[in-house]
Amino acid sequence: MSLAEAAMNVPDVCGPQPPTIWGLDPLQLHDCFWASLGVCVVRPGTSCELPASPGVFLLTDARSMAVFSVRDTAEWMYWVDAPILFLRIQNHRTSESHELAQTDDHDRFVRFERKFNAADQFRAARIALTRDRNIAVNWARSDASGVDWHQLRRRTPRLHRETRVVRGSCYSRDEEDDLDAMVMDLIRWWHTPSGIIDRITQVRPQVWSMSGWDVDNSVEFVGPVWIGAGRTIPPHSTVVGPAVLWDEPALRPRSTKMPWTEIEPAVFEAAMTRRIRPRPGFRRIGKRIFDILFALLALLATLPFYPLIFLAIWIEDGGPFFYRHRRETLGERDFACLKFRSMRKHADLQQRELAHRNLSDGPQFFLNDDPRVTRVGRFLRKHNLDELPQFFNVLFGEMSVVGPRPSPRRENQAFPAWRKTRLSVRPGITGLWQVSRTRRPGIDFQEWIRYDTYYVQQGNWKLDLKIIFKTILILIWA
16 A cells, blocks of 8 residues: 555545545645655544555544644654654634625625634644554544544553644634635645646646646746646636636546655655754844844935925925824734825825726726825825835834835735735835836736735845845936
C-alpha cells in the first residue's frame, strides 16, 4: 500500500456528496497534501493497509482536518525523539469572517455583508504524530464513533510521549464553509500538487489543470488557480486567485494513485536525518528598522513646511488641518491614517450624492474633477504633499514606507482572499501599484490586485528600493 493510496482511502461518514477537484473531495485533498510532505493521515475506521515507509503518521479523528507549520514540528520531533507527539492545534481562524455579496431583485450588486463564523466553530483540534507503525495501526482499527484521546494517552507511557501546542488552521468536514476555507488555504500553501496527484499539469505559473486540457492564451490569471475536469474559461477572461473551479460532475475523473517512492521529497523525512533550522525574520526586522530611520529623516526634512501648509488650509477653509480616515493595517487592525485635509468639511457626506459620477472600476471612489477638493488640496495632491503626515503612522508601527495602499474596511471587503493577502503586511506610503499603474479605464482595480499580490509574495529589499526611487522621480516630475 502506497502513501497516496492511503490518502485516497477515507472513511465515508459524510452525508451529501462534496464537490471534487481532479477527482478528489476536500478531505482526500487534505490527506494528499500531507502525503506530499511524507505524512500519512490515519483516522479511526480506516480499512486499508497502511504504507510501510512514510516519514510520519498523523492521527486524527474522522471529522477533523488541520494544517500547521511542518518545519517547526519536524524539528521538535527530531530533538525529543519520542514515539508519539501529541499536538493541540490552536485555530487562528476562530475570529475570521467571510463576505456575502448582496444583490437586488435584478441581480445587480448592492453591497458586501460580512458574516462572522459561529462562536463554537473549531477552536482547537487534537492530533498526534508518530513514527511507530504499530501505534498507527491500532488507531486505524479503533471505533470511529468512540474515539478517546485520553485512552490513547493512558496507553502510552509518559516517557514515550511529548505534548505541544502549535498554531495552525483547523477545519471540520461537517461544515461546508470549513471545506471551502481548507481548499483555499491549500491553494496558497501547496505549490506542487503534481508531486502526488498525477494527470495534472501546470499550464501557467501557479495555475494547475488536468493534463491535456487547453486554456486560451487570452485568459489572464492573477494568483494561484486550480482548474477542475471539464471546466472551460471564456477567452479574454480574468481569473483572480486563489480560486478553485470544481470538477464538472459528469466529467469527474476517478481518484488516481502514485507509489510512495515517486512522491516528492518529504519535509518530515528530511528532518529525521538533519536538523531543520528556523529561518529568522531578518527582512521583517530589518524593514521595520529601515522604516523608522527613513520616517525620522523624512519628518526632519519636511516639518518646516507644516506651518505653511497649515496657514494655506486655514486661509481657504479653516480647520482642522489633518484628516483622519479609518484604514486597516497588518492583521486587520483599525488605525487612523493621517493626511493633510485636501477636501472641504463634511466631504464624506457628499460622496453618496456624487456616486453616479464614480469613475473607478473597483470599490474605491474616484472623480477626475472632484468638486469637494479645495484649491489648496489640489496643489497638495498634485505634489503628494497631503500624505506627508503618514510618516507619523510609520513611526507608530501602523504603516511602512513601502507596501500595499492603505484601504478602509469597506474597500478591503471587495475580495476576501485579496484582503487577507494584503493585510498580512503593513500598508505603505508608496507601493508597487502606485508607481506601476497605467490608469487605463476598466482595469485599474485588476492592476491593484495584481501589484499588491505580487508585492506581498515577491517583495524584497531590491524591489523596495526600486519603488522608492520611482516614487522620488514621480515627485520630481509632478
